[in-house]
Amino acid sequence: MALADIFPRTEGSAAARPTLTRTYGELPTVQGEGMVALRAWVDEIAALTRPARIHWVDGSRAENDMLLREMVDEGKLIKLNPEWRPGSYLARSHPSDVARTEARTFIASEREEDAGPTNNWAAPEEIRATITPLFAGSMKGRTMYVVPFSMGPVGGPLSHIGVQVTDSAYAVTSIGIMTRVGTDVLREIAGGAHWVKTVHSVGAPLQPGQADVAWPCNDEKYIVHFPDTLEVWSYGSGYGGNAILAKKCFALRIASVIGRDEGWLAEHMLLIRVIDPAGRAYHIAAAFPSACGKTNLAMLRPTIPGWRVETLGDDIAWLRPGEDGRLWAINPEAGFFGVAPGTGQSTNVTAVETLWGNTIFTNVALRPDGDVWWEGLTDEPPAQLTDWEGKPWTPDSGRPAAHPNSRFTVAAAQCPQIADDWDAPQGVPIDAILFGGRRATNVPLVVEATDWTHGVFMGSNISSEKTAAQEGTVGELRRDPFAMLPFCGYNMADYFGHWLKVGQQLRFDRAPRVFQVNWFRKGTDGRFLWPGFGDNSRVIDWIIRRIEGEVGAVESPIGRLPHSADLDLDGIEVSQADLDELFAVDAQLWLREADLTEEFYRTFDGRVPAPLWAELAALRYRLQRA
Ligand code: GTP
C-alpha cells in the first residue's frame, strides 16, 4: 500500500469543515457499564477545571484535520509548504517551556520510601491540596478534550488503556500520532477494561474576550504521579513528556509500578530486529538516556554488507517473561517523538525519510520556502532562516537556529524500515539487552556481562553526561541507572530487585544476553573515537556472534571485551591507537567508579539487593588484582 493511501490528506474549504466540537454534556454513542465511571470522572474534572466546552476525541482523520486547521487559524501552528512537507506543521513553544522539567516532576506514593531517593516525593494528600486549586478553573474559556488511548494494540495481551483529559489541542494531535486513539478504545472501556486516569492543563485560563497566545503555559509547573491510584496530574507545561502523558508519565512511571506488581518491565528502550547475512533474525532492546542515541539505533542502516535492521520502537518497551522462558517485548507507542538536531543524511537517513510529511515539528527553524531546518540536517544552513523563537537567523547569530531539544512527532508506520509486524500484540522475543550512555571517558565501546545478575549490576551503574532533553547543565555527569532515573515510578532499589526477579522467570539458556555500549568515548583531543551511527552495526555484529557462540572474548575486570580481530572494521578507518583507547580499562579509574557506586547504593538505606552488593565486591576484587 502506498503511503498516500495510508495518510490521505483531506484539504477542504472552511465552509466544508465538519463541526465536530461537541458542546458540554454531549456524549459519545458508545454504551456500556465502564462508560458510566468514565463519564462520571470526566464530569468531575470538568466541574473542577470549568472548560467552555468538552470534546470527546474519536481519533478520526476529519477530526484531526479540523484540530490542525483550528490551530493554524489561531496562530498556534504554522502550516509548512505542502510542496516540500505535505500535511506538516511547525509549533513554537514558549521559550520557558522547552523540555521535561524533572525538578517539577513528583511521585506521590503513600509512603516516601516507595518513591525512593532518586524521585521527588510528595505526600499524596498534601500535593492534591496544592494542585487542586491550580486546576480549579484552569480550563476556563478553553475546550477540554477527552482522549481515550491505548498503549499497545487495542485489546492486546500486553496493552494498557488510558484516558487523557487536556486543554491543549497540540497535545491531542500529538497523542493522536504517538498512541492509538479512538472509539475502539472507548469500547474496551465500556466493556470493563481498566484504564489509567491522566489530567493535563496548560494552566492558562482565558477570560471572556481575552486573546489566546501561540503557546499557552504557566510559569508554575507540576507533573504529579499517584502510583497507588494509577493517576497522573500535569499542570503548566505543553511540552513533550510533560504534556503527552501517555509517554513518560504513563508508559514508564505508572507502567513501571504496574509492571512491578504484575511481574513485567516498563523500560526506556528502543526495540529492533537485526537480520544477519544468513537471514537469521535477532531482537535487541537498548536503554540509553534521553538524547543518547535510541532513535538513531532504532533506525540503524548497517554499514556492513548483508545486514539489515527493522525498526520496532524508538523510546519505550514493555517486556514480559513468556511461557517459553524468553523475554517478550512490545513497543507500546505508535509514533516517534524524536530529537531533530543531529538528524541528517549522514547520521540517520531513515529518520529524514520518515519525516517526508504528516509531521508536527516543534522548535525547529523555518526556511523562507516554508520548509524546516535544524542543525545537522545539512552541513550548510540555508539562507534567510527564521529561528525557533521566530527571529531572523544567520550563522553569525551566535545561537542555534533550532532549539537543542527541538523535536519531530511522526507516525511509526511512516518509517521506511518499520517491521511489518511492529504492532504484533504478542511482541517479539528478546535476544540481547544493551545499556548505554554518553561517556567521554572510562567506558569501553562494548562490554558483555557474564550473566543476568552482572547485567543488572551494569544497568544499575549507568552514568551519562546530561543533554538538552532535560532542564539543567548539558555535559554534567550523572547516574542514570537503566536510563530510567527520571522515569522509574517507585524506589529504584526495589526496581533493581524487580529486574533480578524477572531474570528468575526466564530460562537460563533463553534469557537475553546483556551488554554495555558507549558510542561517545572521546580522545584526549576531544574527538569521538568511534564513528558511530551506521557503524554501530559493527558492534551489533559482534554481539550477535557472541550470542551464537561464534567468537570468544577477553575477560576483563568489568566484563567480556572483544578480541580486536573479531570486530569487523572492513571499510572504516579507526587507528590502532584509537581502538586501544576505545577498549582501555583503567583499573584505578574503575576503582573510583566503584566508590561512586557504593556511595550511590548507600543512598537507598539498605534497600539495594544483596546480589548487587556482591557484584560490587567482586568487581573491586577483580580490579585490585588487575
Ligand atoms: P530521546 O528521544 O530524548 O529519548 O533521545 P534518543 O535516545 O532517542 O536519542 P537520539 O537517537 O535522538 O540521539 C540524540 C543525539 O545523539 C543526536 O544528536 C544524535 O545525532 C546523537 N547520536 C546518536 N547516535 C550517535 C552515535 O552513534 N554517535 C554519536 N557521536 N552521536 C550519536
Ligand code: SPV
Ligand atoms: C526523553 O526525554 O527521553 C524523551 C522526550 O523521549 S520526552 O517525551 O519529552 O520525555
Ligand code: MN
Ligand atoms: Mn526518551
